[in-house]
Amino acid sequence: MIREATERGEFDNLPGMGEPLDLSDVDDPDWWVKRKIRDENLDSSALLPMPLQLRKEAQGFPESLRGIADEDSVRDILTDFNHRVREAHLSSGAGMPSLVTAHTVDVDVMIQKWRMLRS
Template sequence: MIREATERGDFDDLPGLGKPLNLAGLDDPDWWAKQKIREEELDSSVLLPPTLQLRKERDAFPESLRGIADEQAVRTILEDFNRRVRQDRLRPSMGPQSHVIARTIDVGEMLARWRDLRG
């Protein structure tokens, strides 16, 4: 079947034709997923455990809110973040992740920082 496909030219337009294979990182069992994330320019933070996703989101405040002009919308986002943090703390955990926690934020303080950021 391969010989027949080759004779038909089914493999002639494949990317990388005539180039050596990139075998770097094949000792990593997740090499293909990491390569796909790079090629597709996907956000790899979705692969993190939920608590670490929350910590990363917290670290991005207030800069991640800069484009929002409505203060009530910002307040809603911040309050939702705190709700998700509290919900995460109630989730059963096992193993090394059980020691990692995300902290809530002071909504009033973060709103003041957001106002300063917006000028």
């Protein structure tokens, strides 16, 4: 299959053709993941432990909710966030508390801040 693809010219004019490979970071066991995230401009927050993901999400409130026009939708998002925080607390390994925890948000306070952002 490779030979046939080569004969059809499918490997001609590929980016980086004829250039040396960048092997500067191959000593890092996760080099390929980090390079993929960098090269494709991917959001790496999904790789964080759940408590850190939730903390990062909370840091974006209420600004991350600015584009949502419906108060009920904002309330649903914040309620879901609090539910996920509680789930993360319950799922910590064998009942042992995690050193990093996320905290629930006060939905009514966030709604007030969201309203001020929208006005």
